[in-house]
Amino acid sequence: MANIVIDNIKKSFGAFQALKGVSLTINDGEFVSLLGPSGCGKTTLLRIIAGLETSTSGDVRIGEKSVIGLLPKDRGLAMVFQNYAVFPHMTVYENVAFGLRMQKADDARVKKQVEKAAGLLHIEPYLDRYPNKLSGGQRQRVAVARALAVEPGVLLMDEPLSNLDALLRLEMRTELKTVLQEAGTTTIYVTHDQTEAMGLSDRIAVVHDGRIEQVGTPVEVYNHPATRFVGGFIGNPPMNFITMPVTGGQVTAGAQQFAVPAQGGEIVLGLRGETVERAPTGQGLDMQVRVAEPMGSHLLLTGSILGQPARVILPATETVKNGETVGLTLDPKRLTWLSPESGVSYPAAA
Amino acid sequence: MSKAVNTSGYAGFISARRLLFWSGIVALCAWVLVPIYLVALGALGGRTGAYQWPKNFLPTDISLQPFILFLKTEGVFQSFLNSLGAAGITVALSIALGAPAGYALARYNFRGKDSYRLLVLLTRAFPLAILALPLTVSYIRLGLYDTVLGVGLIHTVLALPFAALVTQGIFLGVPRELEEAAWVFGCTRIQAFFKVVAPLALPGLVATAVFAFVISWNEVFAASVLTVRHRTLTAYLLTVLSESPMHYRFAGGLMLILPSVVFIFAVRRYLFAIWGVSSK
Numbered sequence: 057m058a059n060i061v062i063d064n065i066k067k068s069f070g071a072f073q074a075l076k077g078v079s080l081t082i083n084d085g086e087f088v089s090l091l092g093p094s095g096c097g098k099t100t101l102l103r104i105i106a107g108l109e110t111s112t113s114g115d116v117r118i119g120e121k122s123v124i125g126l127l128p129k130d131r132g133l134a135m136v137f138q139n140y141a142v143f144p145h146m147t148v149y150e151n152v153a154f155g156l157r158m159q160k161a162d163d164a165r166v167k168k169q170v171e172k173a174a175g176l177l178h179i180e181p182y183l184d185r186y187p188n189k190l191s192g193g194q195r196q197r198v199a200v201a202r203a204l205a206v207e208p209g210v211l212l213m214d215e216p217l218s219n220l221d222a223l224l225r226l227e228m229r230t231e232l233k234t235v236l237q238e239a240g241t242t243t244i245y246v247t248h249d250q251t252e253a254m255g256l257s258d259r260i261a262v263v264h265d266g267r268i269e270q271v272g273t274p275v276e277v278y279n280h281p282a283t284r285f286v287g288g289f290i291g292n293p294p295m296n297f298i299t300m301p302v303t304g305g306q307v308t309a310g311a312q313q314f315a316v317p318a319q320g321g322e323i324v325l326g327l328r329g330e331t332v333e334r335a336p337t338g339q340g341l342d343m344q345v346r347v348a349e350p351m352g353s354h355l356l357l358t359g360s361i362l363g364q365p366a367r368v369i370l371p372a373t374e375t376v377k378n379g380e381t382v383g384l385t386l387d388p389k390r391l392t393w394l395s396p397e398s399g400v401s402y403p404a405a406a
Numbered sequence: 407m408s409k410a411v412n413t414s415g416y417a418g419f420i421s422a423r424r425l426l427f428w429s430g431i432v433a434l435c436a437w438v439l440v441p442i443y444l445v446a447l448g449a450l451g452g453r454t455g456a457y458q459w460p461k462n463f464l465p466t467d468i469s470l471q472p473f474i475l476f477l478k479t480e481g482v483f484q485s486f487l488n489s490l491g492a493a494g495i496t497v498a499l500s501i502a503l504g505a506p507a508g509y510a511l512a513r514y515n516f517r518g519k520d521s522y523r524l525l526v527l528l529t530r531a532f533p534l535a536i537l538a539l540p541l542t543v544s545y546i547r548l549g550l551y552d553t554v555l556g557v558g559l560i561h562t563v564l565a566l567p568f569a570a571l572v573t574q575g576i577f578l579g580v581p582r583e584l585e586e587a588a589w590v591f592g593c594t595r596i597q598a599f600f601k602v603v604a605p606l607a608l609p610g611l612v613a614t615a616v617f618a619f620v621i622s623w624n625e626v627f628a629a630s631v632l633t634v635r636h637r638t639l640t641a642y643l644l645t646v647l648s649e650s651p652m653h654y655r656f657a658g659g660l661m662l663i664l665p666s667v668v669f670i671f672a673v674r675r676y677l678f679a680i681w682g683v684s685s686k
Contacts, residue, residue: 106586127589129591129594133590134591141584141586158593158597159592202591206591206592
């Protein structure tokens with residue numbers, strides 16, 4: 057068990073700056089996701105923590121001890137790789153036991169730990185098999201068991217579910233959460249899948265273009281994105297951004313008026329699609345619906361608000377025809393206001 | 407009706423393709439196998455068989471007698487041992503030097519990597535005939551002339567470029583992540599190499615070793631130039647066979663061919679993998 061401090065890590069590959077000064081503190085036992093699109097630097101950051109990559113500058117401390125310059129094996133961590141990286145020339149048992157054997161653990165301890173990890177991940181029936189006889193999901197379980205068997209202070213996971221099919225992914229996600237809660241290991245989880253990050257994490261760090269844009273609980277990050285990028289990246293459909301005129305510190309939407317943190321000019325309204333309620337036109341914002349898609353659980357509307365593209369979600373009980381104009385009232389507590397110039401959001405109103 | 411015509415036309419196309427395919431295979435096999443067969447026939451068919459014309463393609467009158475006679479000839483066994491010794495040195499050195507080079511090529515990016523790969527191959531473009539005289543002089547000075555070690559060294563030079571390039575392909579075939587997993591789970595780089603990379607690369611390394619073996623086994627020019635009394639089998643046969651009866655020559659030829667054929671058959675899968683044909 058250990059906390060992790062990432063202190064102003066920078067990494068360049070030639071002229072390309074992959075990480076532009078990243079700082080992040082992860083508490084003991086916490087599950088933090090690094091979430092971002094591919095190429096944002098999240099995997100590079102994870103590999104620097106693991107010691108598989110060197111940073112250009114900055115410090116990483118695990119349990120108050122700087123690990124820069126230490127070999128991966130001396131950092132007290134375990135890792136689950138994207139392609140599982142299960143050793144093909146060893147049985148499942150020997151794979152799970154690998155870390156313990158390298159620590160020169162005695163056979164009794166190896167057996168006990170392997171059986172415990174195998175039990176957690178339900179791979180006991182396969183312990184004598186070789187990995188090429190296993191499916192992708194089973195290999196992934198072996199990879200996780202191998203990591204948990206050494207009881208690491210820190211567990212690093214690099215897109216561990218991305219190679220699984222959708223159904224299996226959902227199943228493994230739930231199971232991972234249970235297993236990791238039980239183990240209580242400090243975990244850093246790299247993913248580009250926002251539902252994984254939302255579902256698993258205590259906190260999410262959204263990485264974009266070599267920087268951390270926001271760190272917060274899944275609910276914070278979802279409801280109050282720090283930047284336009286975060287709002288657009290998290291949520292399905294993504295957050296709507298509607299530029300609106302400000303007069304005297306107020307924004308008017310039909311009959312609704314909102315005090316905003318700007319005096320004049322324009323402001324961007326960050327609107328989550330499911331926070332609106334249907335109302336007669338003119339009551340709030342009016343939306344010109346181009347396509348209405350009944351999804352079963354909800355009704356997805358695509359169209360425009362004030363001439364700007366928007367997607368909103370209404371309860372499945374509503375009926376809307378293509379081409380119709382619907383009125384929407386806004387919930388003042390669930391709106392985000394952003395600066396049109398910088399794309400940074402204003403602090404949520406108290 | 408027209409549909410039926412179309413299908414039969416298609417079937418005709420398919421069968422024509424298949425015919426072409428199989429006749430190609432047969433021609434290629436014949437190209438390689440018929441000479442070997444004829445050599446074997448000459449070697450085992452006895453004195454009369456070797457001179458008989460027109461040739462009898464069916465193996466009649468087979469006897470191992472000429473072959474055994476050949477093996478009993480003075481010098482054959484010693485030169486066979488010399489060949490083995492030179493090949494052994496070649497194998498050991500080309501793996502010991504080539505595999506690390508291949509590993510470096512597979513795992514590290516460094517300046518001049520591509521030109522290095524080209525340069526390594528260019529050593530083979532240097533005609534050995536031009537080198538023969540200076541090489542002989544230096545070998546005499548160094549005390550390597552007419553030794554098995556000397557022949558092994560020059561064969562290593564010939565085999566090393568292939569060893570480096572082929573092992574590069576083999577090490578590239580071992581996923582990097584496996585090695586990284588080993589590092590994370592407690593291995594130093596060297597431990598990870600021996601616990602994870604080496605076992606997975608072993609079949610390929612064995613193939614490379616036998617490849618080096620065959621290069622040395624078949625090489626005749628350097629071996630002839632650099633030895634007088636301690637000849638390798640090829641060099642020995644070259645000097646002896648011109649004065650021997652026909653069936654005797656065939657026996658020598660067969661003995662030279664067999665190890666290579668057996669080896670190439672054994673490692674054919676790895677040879678494909680090396681040139682990127684295999685699926686992985």
